[in-house]
Amino acid sequence: MAMVTWLKLRWARFFTLAGWSWKLSNRPGFDFEVSFRCYHSECPDGHTLLVRVCNKPRYALQEKYQAFEYPYEEPNPALFGDGPSNTYWEMVHGHGGGEGRVESCWTRQDADWLWERAAYD
Numbered sequence: 001m002a003m004v005t006w007l008k009l010r011w012a013r014f015f016t017l018a019g020w021s022w023k024l025s026n027r028p029g030f031d032f033e034v035s036f037r038c039y040h041s042e043c044p045d046g047h048t049l050l051v052r053v054c055n056k057p058r059y060a061l062q063e064k065y066q067a068f069e070y071p072y073e074e075p076n077p078a079l080f081g082d083g084p085s086n087t088y089w090e091m092v093h094g095h096g097g098g099e100g101r102v103e104s105c106w107t108r109q110d111a112d113w114l115w116e117r118a119a120y121d
């Protein structure tokens with residue numbers, strides 16, 4: 001299986017394990033649309049991202065992200081690579097916003113542990 005195909009499958013499993021709602025995106029250039037609840041009182045609707053799976057490390061994803069014209073419009077575009085630490089997006093969150101990555105505060109259990117599990121389920 002091609003690496004990117006495998007990564008997409010693994011992310012789909014991860015979203016389910018994390019308790020995120022997700023579906024395949026019908027927007028060109030994106031693989032998934034995902035929504036998750038936010039712990040912050042100023043984010044009662046949670047967050048929705050348009051995910052493009054791209055097998056690159058986080059610094060490269062951040063660089064690539066600069067091509068998006070309106071990153072702060074919801075649903076926010078997001079780039080997901082190999083695992084939670086290799087993810088990047090920007091969004092309004094809490095009192096401000098900024099750079100996001102998949103973190104355990106948004107997942108049902110520890111994000112890195114879920115990522116490991118998503119490889120085998």
Ligand SMILES: [Zn+2]
Nearest residue numbers: 038043093094
């Ligand atoms: Zn938030």
